Structures are given as structure tokens and as C-alpha cells.
Amino acid sequence: MAWNEPTGGSNKPKDPWGGNNSNQGPPDLDEVLKNLQAKLQGLFGGGGSGSGGGSSSGASSPAFSGAVVVVLVVLALLVWAVMGVYQVDQQQRGVVLRFGKYYDTVQPGLQWNPPIIDDVTLLNVTKVRSISLREIMLTQDENIVEVQLSVQYVIDNPVDFVLKVRDPERSLQHAAQSALRHVVGGISMNMVLTEGRAQIAVDVQRRLQEYINLYHTGILVSKVTVDESKPPTQVQAAFDDVIKAREDEERVQNEAQAYANGVVPEARGGAQRQIEEANAYKQQVIANAEGEAERFTKLLTEYQKSPAVTRERLYLDAVQKVYSETSKVMVDVDGGSNMMYLPLDKLAERSQRTNSGGGFDVNSSNIRELTNAVTEQLRNDAAVTDGRRGGR
Structure with missing residues (x-):
């Protein structure tokens, strides 16, 4: 109406x-x-x-x-x-599924996708995640070791992480166990427990990355660390004894090496010193021989010029050399029937003892004066004796 x-x-x-x-x-x-x-x-x-x-x-x-x-x-x-409006942070990426099928990967910023039609999964691609595992396994020399490993990783490919594998982190843990057993099974127990731990971490990281790339998990392994490596608890005491024996062996070897480092250079130095002394003695003998030969040649020339003078000079030199090397003096007085022996060596020793006790000093000049005085006194006594004989 x-x-x-x-x-x-x-x-x-x-x-x-x-x-x-x-x-x-x-x-x-x-x-x-x-x-x-x-x-x-x-x-x-x-x-x-x-x-x-x-x-x-x-x-x-x-x-x-x-x-x-x-x-x-x-x-x-x-x-x-x-x-349908949502915010994607700077450290995030979004995987968009449209009716259950991959559609797009959204970047940071304000985004919109139709609700119910699209399903968006946001992933933090900069956060460092980690897993830890502890395994007991055999080494190459058939010993049992226990190794604790830590794996740090980030999400490198969000699409593969969401779509290709149902549980990527569980797959990563299984792959880490496999890689660790493969690496440890190829080396000795000594390497696992001592200096080989760093190399084990490098090898496990390389092999683990190959495995997860083959699985398309979208994970990038950033670091692998061997936290602990030790023998099983049941054999810990025996292993400690082995470690102590190995340390004693290394200590003794180091001491022996230190002793060798001290003795060998000293012996080499002594040998070199003897070689140098021998060479110096050789040069000295050669030089002396050459000097004597040259002196003899010159002396022969002078002897040929004046034999009598040269002969007398040689005699005097020989007598002087003999007397200079002896401490005994024989005094022959003209007209006397006896020669007087002066023990100059004893006088010298007495003079040394006197000097050490604070007495007077007896040197070569004093001995010479004493000898002249004694000779003069002997001559006077001989003259007096001859006079008395003549008076009779």
C-alpha cells in the first residue's frame, strides 16, 4: 500500500x-x-x-x-x-599458501592477504637456534667414547623449511647424529679426547650441511661445537691411569729433549773450540818453523862473512839461555880451590815466604847484589890466605 x-x-x-x-x-x-x-x-x-x-x-x-x-x-x-592485514617484522619472512598451495614469500612490512583463502606462516630467519645431543659410539681403534655436541643453525630457505620436510628440526638432529658417528668412527680415541676435537667439529659441520641440503630442510648450520668428549663412566678410572702414564711419558721425553738441547750444543762448541785450537797451533808451528828457517838462513849468511865472531856470539847466547832458565849459581873464584854453590831457588822461596809474612823483599837485583858481595868477600878471603902462605 x-x-x-x-x-x-x-x-x-x-x-x-x-x-x-x-x-x-x-x-x-x-x-x-x-x-x-x-x-x-x-x-x-x-x-x-x-x-x-x-x-x-x-x-x-x-x-x-x-x-x-x-x-x-x-x-x-x-x-x-x-x-587479512598483518605486519611482517624486519627479521621475519612469510610463506603464503593459497588453498594449501605455495603462492608467495612476503618480505618485511605491512602486508595483506585474503583470510581463509590464504594461510601465512611467519618465520624468524635471523634467530640462531641450537640443538644438543650426547652419543656413545665406537672409534676407529674400537674404543668407546661419549661425545656431547651442540649445533647452531638459522633458517636459510623459509619455503623449504615449511613445505619440504614435515619436522625439519628433528631431521636436523638425526642428521647430526649420523654425521657425528661417521666422523668419530674414522679416527682414534686419542684424537677424540685430546687435540682432535676442533677438527671433529669442522668435519661434522661440513658433513651435516651436506645431509640437510640433500633433505631440502632450508636450514643453514652456522656452528658446531664439541662440548665434551670422555670415555664412559665405567672405564673412567682406567682411562685416567692411561692419561697419567701418557703425561709421564711426555714429561720424560721433554726432559730428555731439554737435556739433549743443553748437552749437544755444548759438545759441538767444545769440538769447534778444539778444532780452532788445533788450527791455531798448526798456524803457530808453521809460523815458528818458517821463522826459524829464515833466522837460520840469515845466520848462515853472517857466519859465512865472519865465522869466529858468529861462533862466539852463538856460544854466549846459548850459555845465557841456559843460565836464564836455572835457579842455581856456581861461583868460581880465581886462586881458590873450591867452587861455591849458591841455592838461589831456596833463597827465592825464602824470600816469598818472608814477603807473605811481612818481611823484606828479595828480587833479582837484590840477589845480584848479594852474589857480587859474596864473590868480593871470597876474593878477599882468598887474597888473605895467599898472603899468609907467602909469609911463611
């Missing part, structure tokens, strides 16, 4: 809100709310019954119902659109 449709025989228009009074004032608010509630109930399955007002509201319900549906749809679309 139209709003201006006449009722009965009157020309007055009917009230569109269902009222029949002729007053054209504003409609009652309570009545308006009741009519709106009735229309909503009719839209969602509720039946509207009543008087003339009810018949007029039933006539206008289809247009009102369409407007409400549009409003609700618009609101639902707005909510759906808002739900």
Missing part, C-alpha cells in the same frame, strides 16, 4: 506508520521501535500479525530486509578485509 493511498471515503492520507488518527504530529518513538522489531523478526523467520498497522509494515518489509542484508554483507566484508 502506498503512503498517499486514501482510506475509505476520506481524502486524508493514511499514516505510513500505521496510525489512524488525523493528527499529523511526530510519530511515537515506542511505536517506531516496536514496528522495527517486528520487521526484524519477519526478516529472520518471525511472523508479524496485528491490525492495520501490521498489514502496512508487512507491505514494506521486503525493501527493508534487502537494505539490512546489504549492510550486513558490507560489515562482513570489512571485517574479513581487516582480518
Whole structure:
């Protein structure tokens, strides 16, 4: 029914809100709310019954119902659109699946993807994750060792990490166990427990990266560390004894090497010194021989010029050399029947003892003076004796 449709025989228009009074004032608010509630109930399955007002509201319900549906749809679309807005941090990457199939990898920033249609998985690709494992295994020389290993890794390929493997971290742990057993099984126990730990970490990291690349896990191993390597607890005491014996062996070897380092250079120095002394003696003997030969040649020349003088000179030199090397003096006095022996060596020793005791000094000049005095006294005594014999 139209709003201006006449009722009965009157020309007055009917009230569109269902009222029949002729007053054209504003409609009652309570009545308006009741009519709106009735229309909503009719839209969602509720039946509207009543008087003339009810018949007029039933006539206008289809247009009102369409407007409400549009409003609700618009609101639902707005909510759906808002739900698709999300923020990707700088250290994150997003893997987008559309209807369960890979669609795109989103970068940091404000992003939007249709909800329900797209499924977005955000991954932190800069965070360093780690796993630890402890394994007991055999070495190459058939000894049992216990090794604790730590693996640090980051997500390098988000798509492979999300889609290619069901549990990438579990696959990484299994691959680390396999790589560790392969490396430890190829070396001796001594290498595992002592200086080979750093090389074990390098080899395990290289082999582990090859394994996870083959599995397409999207993981990049950044560092592998051997935290601890030791024999099993059951044989720890025996192993400590072995370690102590090895340390004693190394200590003795170091002491022997230190002794050798001290003795060998000294012996080499002594040998070199003897060689140098021998060479010096050789040069000295050669030089002396050459000098004597040259002196003899010159002496022969002088002897050929004047034999008597040269012979006398040689005699005097020989006597002087002999007397200079002896400490005994024989005194022959003219006219005397005996020669006097002066023990100059004893006098020299006595003079040394006297000097050490604080007495007077007896040197070569004093001995010479003493000898002259004794000789003069002997000559005087001999003269007196000859005079007495002549008087008789």
C-alpha cells in the first residue's frame, strides 16, 4: 500500500506508520521501535500479525530486509578485509599458501592477504637456534667414547623449511647424529679426547650441511661445537691411569729433549773450540818453523862473512839461555880451590815466604847484589890466605 493511498471515503492520507488518527504530529518513538522489531523478526523467520498497522509494515518489509542484508554483507566484508592485514617484522619472512598451495614469500612490512583463502606462516630467519645431543659410539681403534655436541643453525630457505620436510628440526638432529658417528668412527680415541676435537667439529659441520641440503630442510648450520668428549663412566678410572702414564711419558721425553738441547750444543762448541785450537797451533808451528828457517838462513849468511865472531856470539847466547832458565849459581873464584854453590831457588822461596809474612823483599837485583858481595868477600878471603902462605 502506498503512503498517499486514501482510506475509505476520506481524502486524508493514511499514516505510513500505521496510525489512524488525523493528527499529523511526530510519530511515537515506542511505536517506531516496536514496528522495527517486528520487521526484524519477519526478516529472520518471525511472523508479524496485528491490525492495520501490521498489514502496512508487512507491505514494506521486503525493501527493508534487502537494505539490512546489504549492510550486513558490507560489515562482513570489512571485517574479513581487516582480518587479512598483518605486519611482517624486519627479521621475519612469510610463506603464503593459497588453498594449501605455495603462492608467495612476503618480505618485511605491512602486508595483506585474503583470510581463509590464504594461510601465512611467519618465520624468524635471523634467530640462531641450537640443538644438543650426547652419543656413545665406537672409534676407529674400537674404543668407546661419549661425545656431547651442540649445533647452531638459522633458517636459510623459509619455503623449504615449511613445505619440504614435515619436522625439519628433528631431521636436523638425526642428521647430526649420523654425521657425528661417521666422523668419530674414522679416527682414534686419542684424537677424540685430546687435540682432535676442533677438527671433529669442522668435519661434522661440513658433513651435516651436506645431509640437510640433500633433505631440502632450508636450514643453514652456522656452528658446531664439541662440548665434551670422555670415555664412559665405567672405564673412567682406567682411562685416567692411561692419561697419567701418557703425561709421564711426555714429561720424560721433554726432559730428555731439554737435556739433549743443553748437552749437544755444548759438545759441538767444545769440538769447534778444539778444532780452532788445533788450527791455531798448526798456524803457530808453521809460523815458528818458517821463522826459524829464515833466522837460520840469515845466520848462515853472517857466519859465512865472519865465522869466529858468529861462533862466539852463538856460544854466549846459548850459555845465557841456559843460565836464564836455572835457579842455581856456581861461583868460581880465581886462586881458590873450591867452587861455591849458591841455592838461589831456596833463597827465592825464602824470600816469598818472608814477603807473605811481612818481611823484606828479595828480587833479582837484590840477589845480584848479594852474589857480587859474596864473590868480593871470597876474593878477599882468598887474597888473605895467599898472603899468609907467602909469609911463611
